[in-house]
Amino acid sequence: MLFVFTHASVFSDRALWMPAHSAVRAMSSSAGPTSPYTTLAISHPAENITHVELHRPEKINAMNKAFWREMVECFNEISSDPDCRVVLVSAAGKIFTAGVDLMDLSGEILQPKGDDVARISWNLRQIIVKFQETFSVIEKCPKPVVVAVHGACIGGGVDLITACDIRLCSQDAWFQVKEVDIGLAADVGTLQRLPKVIGSRSLVNELALTARKMFADEAKSCGLVSRVFPDKEAMMAAALELAAEIAARSPVAVQGTKANLIYSRDHSVDEGLNYMATWNMSMLQTQDLIKSAQAAMEKKSPKAVTFSKL
Numbered sequence: 001m002l003f004v005f006t007h008a009s010v011f012s013d014r015a016l017w018m019p020a021h022s023a024v025r026a027m028s029s030s031a032g033p034t035s036p037y038t039t040l041a042i043s044h045p046a047e048n049i050t051h052v053e054l055h056r057p058e059k060i061n062a063m064n065k066a067f068w069r070e071m072v073e074c075f076n077e078i079s080s081d082p083d084c085r086v087v088l089v090s091a092a093g094k095i096f097t098a099g100v101d102l103m104d105l106s107g108e109i110l111q112p113k114g115d116d117v118a119r120i121s122w123n124l125r126q127i128i129v130k131f132q133e134t135f136s137v138i139e140k141c142p143k144p145v146v147v148a149v150h151g152a153c154i155g156g157g158v159d160l161i162t163a164c165d166i167r168l169c170s171q172d173a174w175f176q177v178k179e180v181d182i183g184l185a186a187d188v189g190t191l192q193r194l195p196k197v198i199g200s201r202s203l204v205n206e207l208a209l210t211a212r213k214m215f216a217d218e219a220k221s222c223g224l225v226s227r228v229f230p231d232k233e234a235m236m237a238a239a240l241e242l243a244a245e246i247a248a249r250s251p252v253a254v255q256g257t258k259a260n261l262i263y264s265r266d267h268s269v270d271e272g273l274n275y276m277a278t279w280n281m282s283m284l285q286t287q288d289l290i291k292s293a294q295a296a297m298e299k300k301s302p303k304a305v306t307f308s309k310l
């Protein structure tokens with residue numbers, strides 16, 4: 001395991017026997033970020049589950065320079081961690097996130113360096129691409145990412161959650177594509193991913209062009225989230241259960257499913273089928289298929305099967 005643990009390592013051992021509700025209480029960490037991060041707390045609430053908690057509550061999880069860098073480091077680490085099969089993202093404090101740290105914007109974004117327009121533009125482009133990577137790493141992560149939102153999810157928060165695979169929220173959640181209010185077109189994923197998440201282009205356009213707040217019930221009815229819970233505690237308990245369901249299944253099957261769902265979202269049915277056939281010509285040779293099929297024949301749960309690490 002590559003993370004340096006503080007409270008998390010104790011937690012992770014205990015989680016194997018802890019009842020779900022105790023694990024959830026422990027997940028709502030009041031402890032600070034986990035080394036080497038200053039804006040993220042990492043823990044392992046149950047076997048094969050990594051919990052990434054946005055953890056800058058005093059600034060209501062505004063995304064500062066460290067955050068943009070740490071998310072990339074964190075998800076790169078998770079991507080190659082064979083002990084992680086599913087990721088749960090949530091936030092500490094009173095809301096999910098206030099979006100980009102507006103104090104930080106005054107630096108490299110508002111005063112980009114360069115000797116002339118071409119060079120300034122080139123530098124700015126590279127900065128934007130780097131910002132985009134902060135959420136693209138979530139989508140590129142081979143393990144499914146479940147996100148649990150409470151309170152406000154503003155600006156960069158919407159960019160973040162649209163890169164996740166499953167979105168849950170509590171009844172007090174609200175979502176705001178806030179960028180037009182601060183004088184910019186959203187540039188780190190919302191305009192590209194939100195239309196693929198929500199069926200109605202008209203609704204996407206309305207949200208992005210007016211920055212109006214969307215509350216939990218509308219978020220559920222339009223498909224931005226799949227479930228709404230009465231409060232954060234209930235949401236985290238359900239999120240952990242959901243993550244455990246995914247973690248119990250063959251990592252070959254789960255990761256193949258994520259990769260092909262994302263590929264097919266961006267390609268024609270024919271291209272998707274072609275990619276799938278090429279994917280499964282190797283993946284069907286896994287032992288996981290034999291073990292899982294045998295368990296199914298014996299009417300056993302996939303949870304009864306032990307899968308090798310991936």
Ligand SMILES: CC/C=C\C=C\CC(=O)SCCNC(=O)CCNC(=O)[C@H](O)C(C)(C)COP(=O)(O)OP(=O)(O)OC[C@H]1O[C@@H](n2cnc3c(N)ncnc32)[C@H](O)[C@@H]1OP(=O)(O)O
Nearest residue numbers: 058059060062098099100101102103131154155156178179
């Ligand atoms: C290349 C660009 C990449 C990405 C771009 C993304 C675009 C965006 O994210 S646009 C969205 C920007 N965010 C906002 O406009 C939200 C601003 N904040 C608020 O409107 C409010 O804080 C609130 C979220 C409605 C919550 O209000 P309240 O509960 O009253 O808390 P506050 O007292 O206002 O905040 C507590 C504390 O946090 C600081 N803070 C809040 N938001 C930000 C922020 N976005 N950036 C930096 N700091 C923020 C606030 O100043 C307070 O700090 P104190 O030190 O306690 O005063």
